[in-house]
Amino acid sequence: MTQRRFPIFLLILAVAGGGIVLMGYWVDLPALVAVRNVLLRWAATLTGVAVLLGILNLLTVHWLKIIQPREGGVYSLVMLIAFVITFLVVAIDTPTGSWSVWIFRYIQLPVETSLLAILAVLLVVAVARLVVRRPDSFTLLFIGTAILFLVAATYLPRFDIPVVRSLRDWIVQVPVVAGARGLLLGIGLGVVATGLRILLGADRPYER
């Protein structure tokens, strides 16, 4: 019986919480706004706790890989050691302390920047593969557009072709903006639909 009642309790909690936060936008009652603000702060705190739980889960997974030796376990060991060192440094030195910033500047920043830099190389190779495997009009259109955007983003004296830049500006300001507006409208409608489904109890992600 308790098991059957618990989802109903969750449903009431979710609908009431969502309803209060939503009503706070339309009804200017100080009490309602105060309750909404408290709920929002709880949400922010809970998200922080969720991050901690995620970290704990990650650590557990890697710890299990170490104590049950399997292929790639050494990477888990490196990950755990790196985590412990970083955690201690940031906890003691604060996130903006000189040691914390040193780790960020000389380890995380170069690694992530280098990974992104590889994208330029991969793009060229991917285009070569694309042309070999699917040499059709869409591929040529893609290559043409990519070259147009790369060239039009620079300003080379004597080689500056106004038509190329105008074409690039037109693409950015007309078809791209039209597509972006469509996407934004779609996202907005999707958010409204999802919110309504949760408020009406049709979607119950908290029961999973």
Added chain:
Amino acid sequence: MSDEDDQVTCAECGFENPLEAERCQNCGADLPAAFAENLLAQVPGQEPFINKARITPAQQVHLRLLGEMLAVEGQALLLGISPRRAGYTTLRIGTSLVLFLVLLFSLLANKPVFTHPSLTSEALEARQLVYALTPGAPVLFVVDYQPGFSGEMTRLGQGVLAHILAQRAYPVFLSTHPTGPAQAEVFITDLGISTGIAYLTPDQYLNLGYLPGGPSGLLSFSQAPQQVMPLTADGNSAWQDPPLQTIQSLSDFSLVLVMTEDPDTARTWIEQAGPQLQGKPLMLLLSAQAEPSLRPYLESGSGQVQGMVSGVSGGVAYQDSAVFTLQSDTSGITWSAYSLGLWVGAILLLLAGLYGVFRLVREQENELSRGDKP
């Protein structure tokens, strides 16, 4: 489970048959085969439903595929490189070398070749917003980009931050990314190195650190910044400095500036924090990849976004147009290296395209020649 779930509908006549029936009791048509037992027994929590499910042979094939996919999930896969892909490895190394050497040459040559871009209309509006700042005016500077984008974002934002500091405004840094607090410190330190001016002491800016909670946290902060973020990133009391004592909501900041490479992050700021600004300007510093997605907010005329600077070109143009000068101004050299990299990338794409077409033509010729032989 309801009674309806314990019955199987005939696809031919629509008659409801008992679950155990193999043929329709009304028209005699074959009913879908019973589900193979234990096919998905490893899927937790689904056993009661699986035992009663009736699916077609095609669905069984799909389920077996799903089962196989689940079985290999988590297993380390050894990537074998076929001879065909080995050729691409050479191409990858060659492309990397070309790009690296060209950029290195450009930086070492130390000669600006490419003309600097001019300021766009939206960047001009952004510059006017910064010019309007009075000494001591609090500016919320949101550093919300992934570390991988720091090359572009630093070049983009340095000129704007230098301009804000030149106006003697008071920047307050905040981030919804866990790496944001360190990112902001690196950004400030690098600006200090570029300007060579020692005005970036801790009492001339504030780093609030990481704001958790996504859209909820952001909305909460917009309504009551002092309650949501009472401490700075290094654990001190945040709101004691004179420029910040009067801050009660987001609208008490003179300018809110969001620096991001992610359209979703910018959208969240516009939609959650925007209504709380009550007419105070919101300005975006965007990576070139995010600009097209967010341009509708700028061009809608609703005032949701009142200024925008985007991409390396926007940063260089802004820096050129401002009245201040950076002591170690390397924008000319880096802009030339950046532009040259784009040109080389375009040429490589063109060559890749031509190579693909050439290869295709050659293969077709070979096929034709093989077809001609008896």
